[in-house]
Amino acid sequence: QSVLTQPPSASGTPGQRVTISCSGSSSNIEINTVNWYQQLPGTAPKLLISSNNHRPSGVPDRFSGSKSGASASLAISGLQSEDEADYYCAAWDDTLHGPVFGGGTKLTVL
Amino acid sequence: EVQLVESGGVVVQPGGSLRLSCAASGFTFDDYTMHWVRQAPGKGLEWVSLISWNGGSIYYADSVKGRFTISRDNSKNSLDLQMNSLRTEDTALYYCAREQNLGTLDYWGQGTLVTVSS
Numbered sequence: 001q002s003v004l005t006q007p008p009s010a011s012g013t014p015g016q017r018v019t020i021s022c023s024g025s026s027s028n029i030e031i032n033t034v035n036w037y038q039q040l041p042g043t044a045p046k047l048l049i050s051s052n053n054h055r056p057s058g059v060p061d062r063f064s065g066s067k068s069g070a071s072a073s074l075a076i077s078g079l080q081s082e083d084e085a086d087y088y089c090a091a092w093d094d095t096l097h098g099p100v101f102g103g104g105t106k107l108t109v110l
Numbered sequence: 111e112v113q114l115v116e117s118g119g120v121v122v123q124p125g126g127s128l129r130l131s132c133a134a135s136g137f138t139f140d141d142y143t144m145h146w147v148r149q150a151p152g153k154g155l156e157w158v159s160l161i162s163w164n165g166g167s168i169y170y171a172d173s174v175k176g177r178f179t180i181s182r183d184n185s186k187n188s189l190d191l192q193m194n195s196l197r198t199e200d201t202a203l204y205y206c207a208r209e210q211n212l213g214t215l216d217y218w219g220q221g222t223l224v225t226v227s228s
Contacts, residue, residue, distance in 0.1 A: 002154060032212065032213075033212070033214075035213070035214050035215075037155070037215075043220075044205060044218040044219065044220050044221060045147075045155065045205070045215075045218055046218070047210075047214065047215060047216050047217075050210065050214045050216070051214070056216065086154075088154065088155055090155075090213065090215075091213070092212045092213035096169075096171070096172075097169040098145075098157045098159075098160055098169050098170075098171065098213065099145070099157050099213030099214075099215070100157065101154060101155045101156065101157065102154070103154045104154040104155070
């Protein structure tokens with residue numbers, strides 16, 4: 001059972017906008033920033049969004065993040081086939097003294 | 111170019127021990143906190159352990175506390191994970207990762223596979 005809660009799956013058609021939610025608690029998301037990782041099939045995770053809404057160099061601006069209270073969300077606009085991947089939210093947890101992850105959301109591009 | 115290369119993953123029997131290593135290059139290793147994160151087959155990511163730049167702060171997930179030991183050798187740009195009393199549920203791909211700040215993992219290795227099975 002993951003500390004952060006994400007829907008197991010999401011889907012959309014090319015060009016659509018999809019959002020993935022992430023719910024945490026007062027020891028993690030509510031008091032710390034949220035990161036999102038993208039894991040393409042057979043590869044290592046890659047940092048997609050840091051500090052709630054910052055895109056590292058090279059990440060398209062189709063990806064955006066937001067946070068409110070103990071919840072966060074990842075939005076992907078102009079969905080493309082290459083966006084098909086697993087997406088994980090994460091945040092530092094002050095009780096566990098480490099980062100905690102969501103269970104991951106498998107995004108399917110129909 | 112930042113590179114993290116894990117090694118040491120093998121098949122081991124329950125109760126056995128194993129030492130994983132991560133060779134870092136392309137950045138000033140002793141400027142960064144380093145982490146181990148694992149992923150069981152077909153499952154999500156699970157944080158395992160972290161060690162600060164000088165080894166002064168070390169933390170473990172409850173699932174491995176008392177069995178795993180993280181260490182680093184800044185003179186060799188290397189990160190290790192000593193795994194004892196291994197259980198079948200420790201079977202996973204183990205990644206080392208560099209921390210940008212407060213748990214933000216900005217670079218990951220490709221992982222090394224540990225299989226605990228009789």
